[in-house]
Amino acid sequence: xxxxxxxITARETVFSELGVEAARPITRAVGMAVIxxxxxxxxxxxLRPLFExxxxxxxxxMPELVKLLDGPAVSYGKGAIVGVAGKWSTAVRAFTRxxxxxxxxxxxxxxR
Numbered sequence: 482x483x484x485x486x487x488x489i490t491a492r493e494t495v496f497s498e499l500g501v502e503a504a505r506p507i508t509r510a511v512g513m514a515v516i517x518x519x520x521x522x523x524x525x526x527x528l529r530p531l532f533e534x535x536x537x538x539x540x541x542x543m544p545e546l547v548k549l550l551d552g553p554a555v556s557y558g559k560g561a562i563v564g565v566a567g568k569w570s571t572a573v574r575a576f577t578r579x580x581x582x583x584x585x586x587x588x589x590x591x592x593r
Contacts, residue, residue: 483516483517483534483537483538484516484517484519485514485515485516485538486515486516486517487514487515488512488513488514488515488541488542489512489513489514489515490510490511490512490513490542490545490546490549491510491511492508492509492510492511492549492550493508493509493511494506494507494508494509495507495508495509508549508550508551510546510547510549510550511546512542512543512545512546514538514541514542516534516538518531535559539559
């Protein structure tokens with residue numbers, strides 16, 4: 482069982498980037514979990530329990546993130562960061578929702 486210290490969710494909507502207006506708004510939702518790393522400070526051959534913890538955290542965070550998007554996700558990413566001296570690990574899952582069929586890209590008809 483993974484020891485969860487905190488769960489964080491956030492939503493952002495991007496209307497322009499570097500002074501260029503997006504063809505359509507891009508909404509991103511991010512979920513973060515700060516967990517206790519049971520393997521901190523030691524060498525471990527089999528890190529499978531951490532991968533299983535990541536899967537469990539994804540299942541727990543995913544419904545909340547999808548609600549923040551106002552529609553189905555069109556892209557997905559994940560990452561992990563180990564905290565100071567390996568004591569805490571942070572798992573990050575991000576989902577992106579764009580209106581239209583591509584994120585921030587105009588169709589050939591829109592470019593004409």
